Amino acid sequence: TQEALGNAPVAVCIVDGKRPIYLNEANFKTESGTPDYKKAEAVLIHESHHASSQGFVNDKFFSDDQSLSWTLDEIATEHFTKKVWDTKHPDRRDEYYKYTSYFRGQKQDDTGKGWFGHQGPDLAQACGGEANLARAYFTGDRKVLEGKESAIETVVRKVM
Numbered sequence: 001t002q003e004a005l006g007n008a009p010v011a012v013c014i015v016d017g018k019r020p021i022y023l024n025e026a027n028f029k030t031e032s033g034t035p036d037y038k039k040a041e042a043v044l045i046h047e048s049h050h051a052s053s054q055g056f057v058n059d060k061f062f063s064d065d066q067s068l069s070w071t072l073d074e075i076a077t078e079h080f081t082k083k084v085w086d087t088k089h090p091d092r093r094d095e096y097y098k099y100t101s102y103f104r105g106q107k108q109d110d111t112g113k114g115w116f117g118h119q120g121p122d123l124a125q126a127c128g129g130e131a132n133l134a135r136a137y138f139t140g141d142r143k144v145l146e147g148k149e150s151a152i153e154t155v156v157r158k159v160m
Helices: 002-007 037-052 066-088 090-099 116-126 130-139 149-157
Strands: 011-013 021-023
Touching: 011 037, 021 037, 037 066, 037 090, 066 090, 066 116, 066 130, 066 149, 116 130, 116 149
Parallel strands: none
Antiparallel strands: 011 021
């Protein structure tokens, strides 16, 4: 757990059969020291997607490159997280970019430029549709992605 938290300093979902979510408290405070509930909510939605998915990292999609598998998982997670955020907060759609750290080069940009989730629609298309992406992500059904690996890799490499 400590190693995972060191690699993901804000929060992490540990796949150990129970899938607990750990948050680093210090990252969820405003400048005045009060709790930053908006950031905590955004991160919890993201990590909850990891917890409820079968994911691509836990069972590598790209057998020869773990970083590709990790990026694939984060693109899908951000894509589905933003859908939930936008439904829940239609008046604060662009606020999500303040709270996520998944940007190309890991540089946060409140405008959303370089955000991993922007590849979500392209990833869904490469998977043969949003339903296939959701099925593979949430149930682990890889059969729906057979023959699509090259197209999926092309999308994933765009954020690397």
